[in-house]
Amino acid sequence: xxxxPVLWQFLxxxxxxxxxxxxxxxxxxSQVDALLVFMTLVSLVGLVLVGLLVTAFSILYRRxxxxxxxxxxxxxxxxxxxxxxxxGLFLVMFVxxxxxxxxxxTPPPNAMNIYVVGKQWMWxxxxxxxxxxxxxxxxxxxxxxxxxxISQDVFxxxxxxxxxVKREAIPGRYxxxxxxxxxxxxxxxxxxxYCGTQHSGMIGDIVVLTPENYKKWLDSSTSGVSLAQNGERxxxxxxxxxxxxxxPDSRGPSLANVYGSRLTLASGxxxxxxxxxxxxxxxxxxxxxxxxxxxxxxTYQGQVSEEGLxxxxxxxxxxxxxxxxxxxxxxxxxxxxxxxxVPGKTNGAPSAGAQGVAKP
Amino acid sequence: xxxxxxxxxxxTARVPKRNYLTNENGLLSWLLTGDHKRIAILYLISITFFFxxxxxxxxxxxxxxxxxxxxxxxxxxxxxxxxxxxxVMIFLxxxxxxxxxxxxxxxxxxxxxxxxxxxxxxxxxxYLYLAGGAMTLAAMITGGVDTGWxxxxxxxxxxxxxxxxxxxxxxxxxxxxxxxxxxxxxxTVHRMRAPGMTWFKLPLFVWAHYAASILMVLGTPxxxxxxxxxxxxxxxxxxxxxxxxxxxPILFQHLFWFYSHPAVYIMxxxxxGVISEVISTFSRKRVFGYTAVAFSSVAIAVFGFFVWxxxxxxxxxxxxxxxxxxxxxxxxxxxxxxKIFNWAFTLYKGSITFETPMLYAxxxxxxxxxxxxxxxxxxxxGTDIHLTETYFIVAHxxxxxxxxxxxxxxxxxxxxxxxxxxxxxxxxxxxxxxVVTFIGFNFTFFPQFLLGMLGMPRRYAAYPAEFQVLNVFxxxxxxxxxxxxxxxxxxxxxxxxxxxxxxxxxxQATGLEWQIQSxxxxxxxxxxxxxxxxxxxxxxxxxxxxxxxTHVG
Numbered sequence: 077x078x079x080x081p082v083l084w085q086f087l088x089x090x091x092x093x094x095x096x097x098x099x100x101x102x103x104x105x106s107q108v109d110a111l112l113v114f115m116t117l118v119s120l121v122g123l124v125l126v127g128l129l130v131t132a133f134s135i136l137y138r139r140x141x142x143x144x145x146x147x148x149x150x151x152x153x154x155x156x157x158x159x160x161x162x163x164g165l166f167l168v169m170f171v172x173x174x175x176x177x178x179x180x181x182t183p184p185p186n187a188m189n190i191y192v193v194g195k196q197w198m199w200x201x202x203x204x205x206x207x208x209x210x211x212x213x214x215x216x217x218x219x220x221x222x223x224x225x226i227s228q229d230v231f232x233x234x235x236x237x238x239x240x241v242k243r244e245a246i247p248g249r250y251x252x253x254x255x256x257x258x259x260x261x262x263x264x265x266x267x268x269x270y271c272g273t274q275h276s277g278m279i280g281d282i283v284v285l286t287p288e289n290y291k292k293w294l295d296s297s298t299s300g301v302s303l304a305q306n307g308e309r310x311x312x313x314x315x316x317x318x319x320x321x322x323x324p325d326s327r328g329p330s331l332a333n334v335y336g337s338r339l340t341l342a343s344g345x346x347x348x349x350x351x352x353x354x355x356x357x358x359x360x361x362x363x364x365x366x367x368x369x370x371x372x373x374x375t376y377q378g379q380v381s382e383e384g385l386x387x388x389x390x391x392x393x394x395x396x397x398x399x400x401x402x403x404x405x406x407x408x409x410x411x412x413x414x415x416x417x418v419p420g421k422t423n424g425a426p427s428a429g430a431q432g433v434a435k436p
Numbered sequence: 437x438x439x440x441x442x443x444x445x446x447x448t449a450r451v452p453k454r455n456y457l458t459n460e461n462g463l464l465s466w467l468l469t470g471d472h473k474r475i476a477i478l479y480l481i482s483i484t485f486f487f488x489x490x491x492x493x494x495x496x497x498x499x500x501x502x503x504x505x506x507x508x509x510x511x512x513x514x515x516x517x518x519x520x521x522x523x524v525m526i527f528l529x530x531x532x533x534x535x536x537x538x539x540x541x542x543x544x545x546x547x548x549x550x551x552x553x554x555x556x557x558x559x560x561x562x563y564l565y566l567a568g569g570a571m572t573l574a575a576m577i578t579g580g581v582d583t584g585w586x587x588x589x590x591x592x593x594x595x596x597x598x599x600x601x602x603x604x605x606x607x608x609x610x611x612x613x614x615x616x617x618x619x620x621x622x623x624t625v626h627r628m629r630a631p632g633m634t635w636f637k638l639p640l641f642v643w644a645h646y647a648a649s650i651l652m653v654l655g656t657p658x659x660x661x662x663x664x665x666x667x668x669x670x671x672x673x674x675x676x677x678x679x680x681x682x683x684x685p686i687l688f689q690h691l692f693w694f695y696s697h698p699a700v701y702i703m704x705x706x707x708x709g710v711i712s713e714v715i716s717t718f719s720r721k722r723v724f725g726y727t728a729v730a731f732s733s734v735a736i737a738v739f740g741f742f743v744w745x746x747x748x749x750x751x752x753x754x755x756x757x758x759x760x761x762x763x764x765x766x767x768x769x770x771x772x773x774x775k776i777f778n779w780a781f782t783l784y785k786g787s788i789t790f791e792t793p794m795l796y797a798x799x800x801x802x803x804x805x806x807x808x809x810x811x812x813x814x815x816x817x818g819t820d821i822h823l824t825e826t827y828f829i830v831a832h833x834x835x836x837x838x839x840x841x842x843x844x845x846x847x848x849x850x851x852x853x854x855x856x857x858x859x860x861x862x863x864x865x866x867x868x869x870x871v872v873t874f875i876g877f878n879f880t881f882f883p884q885f886l887l888g889m890l891g892m893p894r895r896y897a898a899y900p901a902e903f904q905v906l907n908v909f910x911x912x913x914x915x916x917x918x919x920x921x922x923x924x925x926x927x928x929x930x931x932x933x934x935x936x937x938x939x940x941x942x943x944q945a946t947g948l949e950w951q952i953q954s955x956x957x958x959x960x961x962x963x964x965x966x967x968x969x970x971x972x973x974x975x976x977x978x979x980x981x982x983x984x985x986t987h988v989g
Contacts, residue, residue, distance in 0.1 A: 237890065247685060
């Protein structure tokens with residue numbers, strides 16, 4: 077928009093005060109609002125134009141004034157006019173909107189990633205440092221934040237009106253969205269995809285903090301175990317390390333530095349290893365066999381919760397060498413044999429056991 | 437203010453003794469009829485019944501939303517109420533509204549035919565509609581269904597404990613009624629036009645129905661298949677939409693919207709057809725840019741099939757797919773703009789009067805313009821992210837469906853009431869009803885645009901207190917709107933006995949349906965007409981009148 081920033085500030089303040097738009101609390105918000113204002117103006121002009129035409133013709137050509145109608149076939153020129161001008165305006169909106177869309181759904185590489193799991197009827201946020209939250213999300217200003225969303229049951233949708241962003245949380249696949257908060261405060265978090273009985277209770281707070289307050293919050297809320305550390309424990313307790321240990325004769329491929337690389341599957345097709353691939357490879361290994369390895373990995377479907385999968389993915393993402401894997405191998409060998417399912421380990425007891433094994 | 441209404445001398449005029457209503461007597465003569473006009477009346481009665489059920493449910497929704505807490509009913513009940521409101525209004529009212537009543541009644545007459553191509557299939561479609569309606573009512577009475585009319589998986593397949601199967605099958609059955617109606621219209625328009633009735637002499641009402649019929653025939657089977665898959669998933673767990681079995685819940689979205697977006701055009705196109713007829717008649721002028729309006733209906737039908745994924749912009753579909761679908765959505769907006777401007781210019785140099793059908797048509801133009809333009813907000817991918825799944829989208833589709841289609845339906849019902857019943861509706865009170873409806877509608881749904889901008893999600897039984905003021909406005913408006921809908925119900929029934937005798941052509945309109953007696957004979961025409969005049973040929977009509985005067989006088 078070629079509008080002066082001062083005027084824009086004034087306009088936004090006015091619109092927020094009169095409750096026409098929610099507060100603008102993210103970098104993208106004012107960009108979305110600029111397009112919304114543009115579209116509203118175009119719509120008003122269109123509506124007023126149609127209204128004026130209808131009103132003026134109704135007055136000028138009412139039967140009392142104009143008893144006999146003049147028959148007119150049409151006009152190619154006019155038809156072309158009201159085809160091309162609306163089309164042109166719609167195309168401007170299309171291009172402008174698409175640019176915003178790509179911005180909102182293309183996270184910058186330096187974004188801090190927070191995982192969000194939706195379930196009937198709550199939002200669970202998993203910070204990389206191991207902080208867990210339910211129905212709230214604490215974030216700092218001035219830092220791009222990427223959310224990786226997944227649902228463990230039905231469709232949900234993570235909506236922050238003050239940020240003008242929203243993303244569906246879908247069962248069985250990761251979706252992402254990012255934003256950069258600009259103004260500290262507490263904002264609405266809504267689930268906007270209808271998800272059953274307590275859909276309207278699946279709400280929460282987005283708490284935007286200054287960097288100092290955010291650091292305080294991080295320190296006071298830490299569980300002591302980061303996501304990757306929890307993943308490491310899971311990796312050991314599920315005995316992933318028995319095969320994926322990076323030794324030359326191991327039965328599974330080495331996972332060090334696998335994240336972000338390109339693999340060739342047994343079927344010959346190349347894949348990019350991202351979060352979604354790692355998750356799928358754990359749940360449905362037979363369809364994701366790396367070339368040169370035998371299809372011997374069992375499925376972990378139903379054995380690891382979505383939070384557990386997130387921890388495993390975080391662990392593998394951060395695995396730059398196999399040193400730690402071999403270390404865990406040594407510790408598991410020292411421990412008595414672990415059962416597949418660890419009951420009672422998910423209620424937050426500060427134990428060495430990993431969180432995220434699915435409850436029986 | 438002057439009027440074009442010209443009624444026969446009321447002291448001598450009689451409703452013709454022999455007509456399609458009096459031709460046969462007894463309940464069976466109605467239940468086994470093959471007459472398209474009688475089937476239209478049967479449809480009219482049944483969709484009105486379902487409209488008032490859906491409307492009552494809407495009233496309950498608005499009452500609940502009067503306060504921020506969910507205090508009138510439990511959240512589960514609220515969910516069932518809005519689901520049933522959607523299912524009843526869409527599948528049992530909007531989809532059959534204009535086509536099955538006015539379309540059924542008028543298309544054969546407008547093209548100079550004695551009936552539709554397949555009268556028995558036409559009757560069958562009504563019975564299927566009734567079966568679907570009865571199943572829906574059964575599902576509602578035995579506990580309801582809480583998935584939303586969109587039946588989103590895996591909610592509908594794995595998590596809901598309500599009557600999903602009954603409701604799904606009800607829509608499946610009602611869908612076939614829609615397919616049969618569309619099929620009948622297509623064949624009839626192709627094969628049964630009177631001599632001289634070329635494609636470009638067809639009234640725009642017929643063009644609009646033809647376009648809508650194509651959508652019905654090609655789109656509805658996809659919905660039927662999708663619902664069967666949902667039912668199979670619930671009963672035997674085939675897993676097409678279940679990610680733990682390698683299925684994909686997004687696939688359901690694709691299939692569902694592949695029907696349900698074109699369904700929007702199934703609902704609105706016939707309404708646009710009504711508006712073309714009404715505006716032409718009450719401005720005594722042929723529709724400006726007839727060809728453009730006719731082809732814009734076809735363009736909407738064609739483009740309408742390729743925009744479904746704009747319902748899924750935030751669902752993790754590829755960004756590039758979003759580009760394509762957003763662009764195509766912009767293209768489908770253009771034909772609607774073309775129609776609006778052509779209707780506006782039909783008024784230019786016309787000789788305009790403001791009887792009730794025209795008032796409803798003006799209401800349609802205003803509300804549909806708002807509904808269409810706000811659709812562009814949602815078709816634009818960047819702003820859709822903020823606005824989708826909020827009250828903005830609720831307001832948008834109510835402007836199109838209720839502000840557009842229902843206004844068009846009421847316009848058409850008033851316009852053709854004299855033809856269907858042989859009697860006029862009372863003019864003054866119906867003009868009042870049109871105005872009350874317009875005002876009530878805006879009060880109800882305009883605040884919802886603001887609620888959506890502010891981010892209030894749809895389908896919420898409880899909401900943050902800051903949204904209450906706008907919700908109170910909306911509920912207050914709904915009570916005005918309710919009065920606006922009850923009024924026609926009362927005075928139209930009244931007019932059946934006490935309305936003025938209409939005569940064949942009270943509006944001095946040009947369509948073939950106005951050249952025969954009201955109500956028409958069962959066979960419509962005593963001899964098949966030969967069409968020499970143009971469509972909307974008011975000069976021809978004048979000559980006919982002069983001819984009559986010189987011969988009689």
